[in-house]
Amino acid sequence: MGLNSYRIGLIIRIVGLLLVMLTFSFLATQSNWFFSSIIIGLTLIILVIEFFRYSFRYKNDIENLIQSFEENNYQSKIRITKHRSKYKEVEKAFERIQNVVQKVRLEREVQFNFLKILIENVPSGIITLNSENKILNVNQSAKTILSISGSFQWSTLENRYPLFANQVKSNNPVNNELINLTESKDTIQLSYSISTIKLQNDLIKIISFQNIKTVLDQNEMQAWNNLIRTMTHEIMNSVTPIISLAESGLQILSNDRNTENPLKFTEKNLDHLNKSFSSIYNKSLWLKEFVENYRKLIRIPQPTLKDINLADIINSCAHNFLEIFKKENIEVKINPINVIANIDPNLIEQVINNILKNSIDALKKRSNKRIEIIIEENNNRPLIKFIDNGEGIKPENCSKIFIPFFTTKETGSGIGLSLSRQIMRLHAGSLTFESKPSVKTVFTLQFA
Missing domain, CATH: 3.30.565.10 (Histidine kinase-like ATPase, C-terminal domain)
Structure with missing residues (x-):
């Protein structure tokens, strides 16, 4: 509604300006209408001033709005002066634009902060560089893996790991390549990838890497723990009854020595001893088979292809x-x-x-x-x-x-x-x- 009124007012002023200009042109050629020509001329000047004032009615408001966008200032409000009260809808439109832009900006900030936290907490090292090899971002995992504390500069990477720095300098994409980095007596085995994206006319390079030696060591330790736990369980399942049966047999022999006729077992004792020694024999055979199976596991012959x-x-x-x-x-x-x-x-x-x-x-x-x-x-x-x-x-x-x-x-x-x-x-x-x-x-x- 406000913009329609503005458009109608603009058309009326243009038509009025044209009529006054035609009248002034006519009177200027008539010598008897000199004073009337002066009055019409002044009227024309006033109408021209009013026309420009009316045409640029929202100029300052729009400039303020654009300036607030450029300065990321979304708190200031566009205000229409009192004599423009019928253009309040335009003011509301300006405010809606501000609100939409502010909402988009806040959403982008939330996404940026989320990605920043995510990158900081991933176990892989991540480094981003611009086309001039200036480090834009580096997460904590990258510093930990490369054993770099404090400020992380490109020169630091070049001085400490020149081989890795040379690989990063190349613009060729890399996917899960392996590289060994040596510093003093320590060796780091990295699996790394390099990809590039274009942002705002600049080529951004993303390097992600992981110390696979640490991961392999952890997996190996976990595998050994699982193996030892299983072996311990199986061996104890056999050793425990062997100890119990042997103890029972020794108890029978000990009791027999205290009798008047030693080594003269009752039928019940003989049966118990027979079962005990049979169980010990069977469990011992199982332990032998267990060890043989373990030997098979660690002595697999090389394939003849x-x-x-x-x-x-x-x-x-x-x-x-x-x-x-x-x-x-x-x-x-x-x-x-x-x-x-x-x-x-x-x-x-x-x-x-x-x-x-x-x-x-x-x-x-x-x-x-x-x-x-x-x-x-x-x-x-x-x-x-x-x-x-x-x-x-x-x-x-x-x-x-x-x-x-x-x-x-x-x-x-x-x-x-x-x-x-x-x-x-x-x-x-x-x-x-x-x-x-x-x-x-x-x-x-x-x-x-």
Whole structure:
């Protein structure tokens, strides 16, 4: 409404100005109308002044608004003077513009602060540089990983780690490259990536990196802790009853010495001693087998690689289980695709046999038992998938199944999957799984 009134007022003033100019031009040519010409001329001057005053009515207000945007000052309000009361809608429009811009600015500040906090708390080091290699931002993790305290300047990085600085200087993008940095006697192994983005006509470089040596050391320590915990549990399960049985046998012998006729055991005592020594013997055999399994785990021979058709080795292993499949009423489906892989057939047979045994055990309590074996290639890498509809792996056990000696079976050594994964790693491959309990479990062998 205010802008429409302003537009109408502007048109009226232009029309009035044109009429007065025409009248003044006419009277100026008439000698008898001299004083009238002067009056009309003064009127024309007044109308011109009024026209410009009216035209620039909002000039100062708009300039103040723009200045507040430039200075990031959103507190000052645009005020229309009293004689412009009918243009209050324009004032409200100006204030709405201010509010919208202020809201956008606050949202950007919130996002910026969130990203800043996020970057400061990520475990990876992050450094941002402009096109002149001036450091714009560096998080605390970067300082910790590179052992730099206080002010972090580009010159500091160049002096302490020149090799890394030279890599960063190159404008080529890098994705998960490895580099060894040495300072004094300490060596840092970094995995780093470099990417670039263009912001406000400047090329910004983002360097992210992580000390993988520390991560690997932590993972190795965790693996050893899990292994020692499992071994301790298994050994104590056998040693405790051995001690108890031996103590019981010694007690019987001690009581016998105190009798008038030593070494003349009652039938009950003889039976107890027989059971005790039998248990000690069996537990000792189990401990021996446990140690033998441990030796197998740490003494895997290096693979003797050959080009082998995976379909042949799968058919051979499946044939070995043919009677068990029939006895357990398991439906087995194998896709007959010929895929060549460079493997040690003897070691890979161990892996396949172990996975098939696990599938058979998982199907014990199931109906409509099925095992499907799929051979295929993924990005020119051969792989084998073993799919069964057995009981599956419980979520709480998913992180433990590759730990040596961990087992959920009543009988079993608990080294099968751990041994299988090590064999696959010796082939520069991998052994992975996914499981939905009581629905489907998939073990995948992927070769180099």
